[in-house]
Amino acid sequence: MAEFLQITLSGLATGSIYALAAIGFTLLWQASQTINFAQGEFVMLPAFFVLIGMHVLGLPLFVAMLFALLLSLILLGAMFKKLVIEPMLPHGTLPIVMATIALGILMKESVKEFYSAEAQPFPALVSDRTVDIFGASVSFQDIANLAISLLVVVALQFFLNGTRTGRCMQATAQNPGVAEILGVNIKRMVLYTFLINAALATVASFLISPIYLAKFSNGEPIGLVAFIAAIVGGFNQIRGALVGGLLIGVVDNLAASYVSAQYRAAVPLLLLIVIILVRPQGIMGKAEGRTV
Amino acid sequence: MAIEEINAGGGILGKQVELTQYDSQSDAQTSRAMVQKAIDDGAFALLGTVYSGSTIVNMLVAQQAGIPQMTGSEAPKITALGNPYIFRTSFGAQKSMPKIAAYLKDEMKVSKVAIAWVNSEFGKGGHDAFVAQMEEKGIEVVADVPSENAQADFASDVVKLKGSGAEAIFVYLTEEESARFLREAKKQGVSVPLVGETTLIGQKVIDLAGDASDGTLGHVSLTPDAPIPAVQEMAKKFEEKYKYRADHNAIKGYIGAYAIKYATELVGELDSQKVADKLHGLTLKAAEHPGVLMDITWDDTGEVSRESFLVGVEGGKQTVKATLPAN
Amino acid sequence: MPLRNLILLLLGIAALIAAPLGQGNYVIYVLCSWLIFSIAAMGLNLTLGYAGQVSLAQAAFMGIGAYTSALLTMAGWHWILAAPAAMALCFVIGLLLGYPALRVQHHFLAFVTLAFNTLVFLVLRNEEWLTGGSLGLVGIMRPSFLGFDTMPQIHFYYFTLVVFLIVAALFWGLVRSPWGRAFRALRENPIRANSLGVDIRRMTLLAFAIGSSLGGLAGALAAPLVQFIDPPAFSLVHSLKILLMVVVGGSGYFFGPILGAGLVIVMPEFLRFTEGYYLMIYAATVLVLMIFCPTGLIGLGKRIAGRFKGQRVRADLKQGAQL
Numbered sequence: 001m002a003e004f005l006q007i008t009l010s011g012l013a014t015g016s017i018y019a020l021a022a023i024g025f026t027l028l029w030q031a032s033q034t035i036n037f038a039q040g041e042f043v044m045l046p047a048f049f050v051l052i053g054m055h056v057l058g059l060p061l062f063v064a065m066l067f068a069l070l071l072s073l074i075l076l077g078a079m080f081k082k083l084v085i086e087p088m089l090p091h092g093t094l095p096i097v098m099a100t101i102a103l104g105i106l107m108k109e110s111v112k113e114f115y116s117a118e119a120q121p122f123p124a125l126v127s128d129r130t131v132d133i134f135g136a137s138v139s140f141q142d143i144a145n146l147a148i149s150l151l152v153v154v155a156l157q158f159f160l161n162g163t164r165t166g167r168c169m170q171a172t173a174q175n176p177g178v179a180e181i182l183g184v185n186i187k188r189m190v191l192y193t194f195l196i197n198a199a200l201a202t203v204a205s206f207l208i209s210p211i212y213l214a215k216f217s218n219g220e221p222i223g224l225v226a227f228i229a230a231i232v233g234g235f236n237q238i239r240g241a242l243v244g245g246l247l248i249g250v251v252d253n254l255a256a257s258y259v260s261a262q263y264r265a266a267v268p269l270l271l272l273i274v275i276i277l278v279r280p281q282g283i284m285g286k287a288e289g290r291t292v
Numbered sequence: 293m294a295i296e297e298i299n300a301g302g303g304i305l306g307k308q309v310e311l312t313q314y315d316s317q318s319d320a321q322t323s324r325a326m327v328q329k330a331i332d333d334g335a336f337a338l339l340g341t342v343y344s345g346s347t348i349v350n351m352l353v354a355q356q357a358g359i360p361q362m363t364g365s366e367a368p369k370i371t372a373l374g375n376p377y378i379f380r381t382s383f384g385a386q387k388s389m390p391k392i393a394a395y396l397k398d399e400m401k402v403s404k405v406a407i408a409w410v411n412s413e414f415g416k417g418g419h420d421a422f423v424a425q426m427e428e429k430g431i432e433v434v435a436d437v438p439s440e441n442a443q444a445d446f447a448s449d450v451v452k453l454k455g456s457g458a459e460a461i462f463v464y465l466t467e468e469e470s471a472r473f474l475r476e477a478k479k480q481g482v483s484v485p486l487v488g489e490t491t492l493i494g495q496k497v498i499d500l501a502g503d504a505s506d507g508t509l510g511h512v513s514l515t516p517d518a519p520i521p522a523v524q525e526m527a528k529k530f531e532e533k534y535k536y537r538a539d540h541n542a543i544k545g546y547i548g549a550y551a552i553k554y555a556t557e558l559v560g561e562l563d564s565q566k567v568a569d570k571l572h573g574l575t576l577k578a579a580e581h582p583g584v585l586m587d588i589t590w591d592d593t594g595e596v597s598r599e600s601f602l603v604g605v606e607g608g609k610q611t612v613k614a615t616l617p618a619n
Numbered sequence: 620m621p622l623r624n625l626i627l628l629l630l631g632i633a634a635l636i637a638a639p640l641g642q643g644n645y646v647i648y649v650l651c652s653w654l655i656f657s658i659a660a661m662g663l664n665l666t667l668g669y670a671g672q673v674s675l676a677q678a679a680f681m682g683i684g685a686y687t688s689a690l691l692t693m694a695g696w697h698w699i700l701a702a703p704a705a706m707a708l709c710f711v712i713g714l715l716l717g718y719p720a721l722r723v724q725h726h727f728l729a730f731v732t733l734a735f736n737t738l739v740f741l742v743l744r745n746e747e748w749l750t751g752g753s754l755g756l757v758g759i760m761r762p763s764f765l766g767f768d769t770m771p772q773i774h775f776y777y778f779t780l781v782v783f784l785i786v787a788a789l790f791w792g793l794v795r796s797p798w799g800r801a802f803r804a805l806r807e808n809p810i811r812a813n814s815l816g817v818d819i820r821r822m823t824l825l826a827f828a829i830g831s832s833l834g835g836l837a838g839a840l841a842a843p844l845v846q847f848i849d850p851p852a853f854s855l856v857h858s859l860k861i862l863l864m865v866v867v868g869g870s871g872y873f874f875g876p877i878l879g880a881g882l883v884i885v886m887p888e889f890l891r892f893t894e895g896y897y898l899m900i901y902a903a904t905v906l907v908l909m910i911f912c913p914t915g916l917i918g919l920g921k922r923i924a925g926r927f928k929g930q931r932v933r934a935d936l937k938q939g940a941q942l
Binding site for chain 1: 667673719720726727730731733734735737738741744745855856859862863866867870896898899901902903905906909910911913
Binding site: 324328329331332348349352367369373411412413416417 | 643644645648649652744745752753754755757845846847849
């Protein structure tokens with residue numbers, strides 16, 4: 001029992017970080033039909049902004065984190081939208097997919113060349129002390145990850161449903177044409193979405209890097225899991241991405257323990273295939289009209 | 293660095309050595325292409341590659357061209373393929389595992405052991421060699437836990453190992469995974485000794501894992517901290533020149549370059565074939581040939597024998613605990 | 620017009636025949652892998668450019684083809700039998716994979732193939748009794764045909780070239796057959812094509828399966844070229860690489876993937892002097908190309924030829940480089 005609890009709690013803590021990346025994914029998809037294949041790199045990069053802030057500019061940790069957040073909002077939010085996505089929107093999804101793949105490679109290689117090819121230790125926000133919960137040791141870090149992720153999701157839901165700007169964003173995502181007629185500034189709403197995605201990726205980066213270390217190649221596995229989590233949970237629902245992220249985190253760990261460690265990576269993928277075949281709109285998603 | 297020293301000392305047989313580097317990107321297909329290119333460019337001997345998957349591929353090319361190759365790879369398979377042109381600069385896993393096995397049995401008196409290994413070509417070779425040794429020494433393997441390359445969450449791995457009742461855990465993972473594993477092990481309060489190979493107690497892992505790496509043990513064939521003056525001197529010169537600390541791969545490259553120089557001088561002419569023949573069964577004594585740093589012997593397959601070290605981590609520093617004899 | 624095209628075609632083939640002459644083994648090796656990846660990319664082009672479906676498993680099909688042909692040839696089969704067997708297997712797997720995926724929704728084939736690619740990787744790595752596990756298969760023999768031994772690099776090149784030309788000719792015929800025209804109709808206006816009696820799903824499924832079997836053929840050629848196969852060579856990254864070849868070259872154009880494969884395989888050679896920066900330059904180039912010309916290089920060429928305005932693009936490149 002303690003074993004099961006240990007595995008599940010660890011899975012939830014890991015899954016909550018996946019969820020943050022997956023939510024960003026979902027938001028971008030809704031706002032601009034962008035499948036961002038560089039999402040993993042978006043999570044990898046802010047950690048290096050912090051390291052640059054600390055080790056190159058000599059800033060204290062919290063200032064460096066603010067610096068990283070600001071830089072992410074500018075580069076991964078505004079510039080990404082303005083320079084990469086916007087010119088390509090008329091051409092459909094595929095060129096965007098290709099461009100984000102290329103962007104991912106560019107970010108990864110830049111970190112490797114200009115910072116370091118080796119993994120870097122990253123300062124933890126909370127102490128690595130552990131508490132004992134029914135025989136399972138859980139670190140404060142795990143608890144903090146879970147709490148921060150949930151908080152972010154709740155705040156985001158509140159913002160989207162409870163504020164005027166949030167509702168305008170949702171209207172833009174659902175039907176840009178009608179939203180525009182109703183006087184919504186679509187471009188600004190889409191920009192907000194990209195900024196929120198950059199902020200989510202930054203938070204995910206701060207949470208994930210103390211545990212996984214900061215490394216240029218981290219983006220690939222994170223991006224893939226976020227992608228799977230978003231589809232499994234439901235590509236058109238924020239709650240779906242949260243559920244998907246947590247589910248993948250737990251399922252991955254349970255599979256390693258009770259199915260086969262060699263095939264642990266296969267279980268989330270099989271889950272993905274089954275979901276697509278049985279419930280293509282995702283666990284929490286609403287059915288969308290057929291695209292053909 | 294070795295090449296510069298050799299050239300400063302008059303080169304090999306009076307000829308200056310030119311070093312051309314090719315980036316194999318740790319990708320088997322690229323490395324094969326690069327080795328082909330090196331041979332097309334008229335290489336006399338090859339140094340590298342460290343990544344075993346690449347070496348297995350590119351050594352075929354070197355074999356066809358009849359050019360001796362000094363590899364830093366540790367996969368057992370490499371010297372088992374009967375390629376007469378491949379030579380190691382450090383042990384294959386089938387040479388290092390018996391040393392670890394003997395240490396586990398004789399020094400630590402362990403009868404039950406668990407293994408955590410990364411399921412890649414790197415981890416697989418080490419895992420298989422280790423399991424074979426455990427059988428030979430009569431030590432029971434109570435848990436055998438493979439993990440993915442770049443795996444993030446080691447919770448379930450550690451749970452399994454912890455619950456297995458092992459008296460020691462053998463850890464065969466790459467650098468970042470070792471660090472993540474050690475942290476998870478500390479979190480879950482694993483109390484049995486963690487034993488590994490070169491990677492586990494490397495400085496990089498110590499930096500990444502912080503105090504979670506205290507108390508780990510590892511076997512290394514080469515370390516800049518070895519209690520051997522020649523090695524320490526080389527490490528010092530390296531650090532002065534490149535401003536970072538020499539790791540085992542740097543020392544491998546250094547020894548490899550010198551080994552080719554000495555073997556060529558023993559042959560007396562620049563003939564790739566004869567140098568390869570000469571290296572088989574050759575013993576180079578550090579007293580006469582200082583560039584190899586420690587006494588070294590190659591057997592008929594290109595496998596190497598040499599003394600090695602057991603290193604422990606204390607307070608974030610490597611300390612050499614024992615010198616293990618050549619086998 | 621047709622006469623001019625014929626002359627151009629013959630010149631192209633002559634250039635391919637002359638290309639390896641007087642070159643070192645390394646250059647010939649690069650040329651071989653260009654031809655092989657061209658075949659894989661042509662297969663994907665059928666799925667993507669003609670049927671409009673994204674497949675992210677082309678490398679997995681190369682893997683299935685490579686392992687099948689390697690295991691069969693190592694068991695004593697001749698390559699000429701092993702390669703079609705590998706292709707047939709890929710075709711069947713393509714049908715099995717595509718059928719349920721295409722039933723659901725338009726872009727879901729991409730997701731299913733993405734998962735499939737990693738599943739194939741795991742099976743190749745874990746089923747050691749069959750595939751040699753993570754250490755791979757070593758010692759794959761190169762075939763010989765009626766005394767023509769492909770062991771020397773240049774012989775292997777001509778062998779690859781013959782296979783490539785046969786595939787290209789068949790592909791050309793396929794695209795121009797009534798069947799191929801149905802594909803075009805499908806891509807340009809699926810709803811109208813449907814109402815004209817084209818069974819969308821069956822056509823798409825067949826395109827995907829044929830595209831996959833070409834991936835298998837490319838794998839069956841890659842195995843004897845490298846003489847070693849291991850699972851990482853067929854991971855998801857390589858599927859993305861092949862996808863990049865098709866899109867960069869120009870999806871939906873006959874010569875697009877061939878050009879794209881040439882660029883992806885050969886460009887590193889020209890950029891070698893840039894050392895570690897080449898991947899960055901490459902990625903930046905693709906990014907800029909996608910932003911300003913999503914139809915790929917062939918589309919770009921057509922646009923420049925059409926408008927005769929090269930100047931504007933240069934300024935764009937500068938702006939893009941600041942990203």
